[in-house]
Amino acid sequence: MWVTAKECAGVGGFPTDKNNARNRLVKLASGQPDMQRKREGTKAFEFHISILPPQTQAALLKKTGKVKVGEQVINLPKAKAEKTYCRESLWASWGKTNDKTKQKAHQALRCVQAVKALEQNGINRMHAYQTVCDEYGIPLSTLRRHVAKVKDIDECDWLPALLTKHFETAQLRKVEHFAHITPEAWEFFKGDYLRLERPTMSVCYERLKKVAVQNGWAIPSLKSLSRRLEAEVPIQARVMLREGEHALHQMFPPQERSVLELHALEWINGDGYQHNVFVRWFNGEIVRPKTWFWADVYSRKILGWRCDLSENTDSIRLSFMDVIERYGIPKHITIDNTRAAANKWMTGGVPNRYRFKVKPDDPKGLMTMLVGERNIHWTSVILGKGHGQAKPIERAFGVGGLEEYIDKQPINEGAYTGPNPMAKPENYGDKAIDADAFLKSIALGVEMFNQKSNRNNEVCRGFMSYEEAFNASYQSAPIKKATKEQLQMLMLSAEACRVSRHGTITLDAGGTLAGRKNRYFNEVMMNYIDQKLVARFDPIKLHESVEIYTLNGVYLCTAECVEKVGFGDTQAAREHKRKRTQFTKANKAAAQAQREMSALEVAAMMPEPEEEVIPEAKVVEVYRPVAIGNTAAAIRQQEQIETEEDLEANYQASVASLMAQRLKNRL
Structure with missing residues (x-):
């Protein structure tokens, strides 16, 4: 590295004057003619940096962005300039474009990278341009435009920077440019179409055309209105206004829960299923019965069921007894807040029952006594409708579930009704199956449902059945068995x-x-x-x-x-008298045994009454009579005589009035 006197002036202890700095350099280079030379293109002389003191060398190297390591001088990395672009905005535009535009960006990226590689190898830029244009067959102006797009942009962000704007511009134009429609006509169309009655768009357009003629509105075609509606009214708003709040709620992604931390029989859930089969019940009535099923949450295996004319407390209680008698007592239960399940006999004592009036003297229900009031869980009711996602057993009632395994069995041929009135089979109502045969079909269907292999859920993992998954966990799970008294309560x-x-x-x-x-x-x-x-x-x-x-x-x-x-049954009367006498004697003896001390003994132990001690009066008032002489006595005597005469007169008047009333009422 060579330096001049001007470059060394004032650096690292060198004189600040240029002439003095030159004299200092000449002195340092004396006797070393190869350490100085004339700089090309100028009249100035330059000197090798090695003749300078170490302090000056370090200052000069730092000034020029270099550092000396041993005998080697290397360049310091330059500080990167702050980005003048937004990376998030670039990559956001990448996600909004189509695949064709992305392919063009990849082709442009390869061309730009080829130009940069040739330049780094020392090839002139124009020569590099020409080489790349010949290799990839693109015009020179296009290549120069691509290179200009990535100027001052990091290489990792070149790809989105090379996107063309045609697709994005077309999308904006599509949103912003619709066929003209009178604002009143547009509001009329939205008010007619966005209703819970869900009218068709074509009929709404017919009404719009009729009203537009009367009001002189300008309206476009039906397809134009459809595109405008999709662009201006979000799908969430359309579902809310045409299908209701519950449908909008169903659009939200459901929550997925893991059951791997549970074990078999730790948590069960139950629900009723209305069969689509005509059954001749035991009383001769032809009905579509309803079965209550209990299923294990961990393995999804159906543990117990009872079929009846309707969903009632007895079917729930007896099916719950079957589960407990065969497998054991679960720790948690999830059920619907129905009248059959959320009554005081099944779940009494649970404070958040939300069914019937909860009284403090309600008896504890069977489930409450067996699993505890805090371990009974209700499925939520959202916007007036049940929330089936909260119970895994609901999936057993869906497509490919118990309807296929029970209702559509060959034994039920001719009795199957279809899932709804619009899906009735051709042989609808041909016959009704007997109740005994139908109960056997339920047992067979449940067995097949539990034993179906290759179940694809979190526990079965695509190769086990519900029954195999349940048995594998049940063998090592802590199970609490029911006592004879607990089973008696359920019965x-x-x-x-x-x-x-x-x-x-x-x-x-x-x-x-x-x-x-x-x-x-x-x-x-x-x-x-x-x-x-x-x-x-x-x-x-x-x-x-x-x-x-x-x-x-x-x-x-x-x-x-x-x-x-009977009223005259003397034998029953004698038997009743005998039992009453026994009852009286037994309880009389028991009552006497409760008193070891008689009433006389209690009275004898009472203390004698003490003589009352009257305190002496400290203040004595002198007695003064109201009057003196015969006048006062005469007055008192006169008052007493008048009082007796008045009483006598009143008595005689009352007797006379009574006699007159009796004579008046005589015929």
């Missing part, structure tokens, strides 16, 4: 009754026949007079006995049915 229905003053209860579940109801009695209930107890019973054995529990589920006793007897 029996329940009713809350108030205990009468005689220690009896009356059930309303059996109805009333000729004004008669069943009464039940046990001496234990005498301790709960005028309180509510829960009677659990078998509906077909109402004339035998019922099991009595407290409202919070504590077992008390078994109450026997008390039947009415």
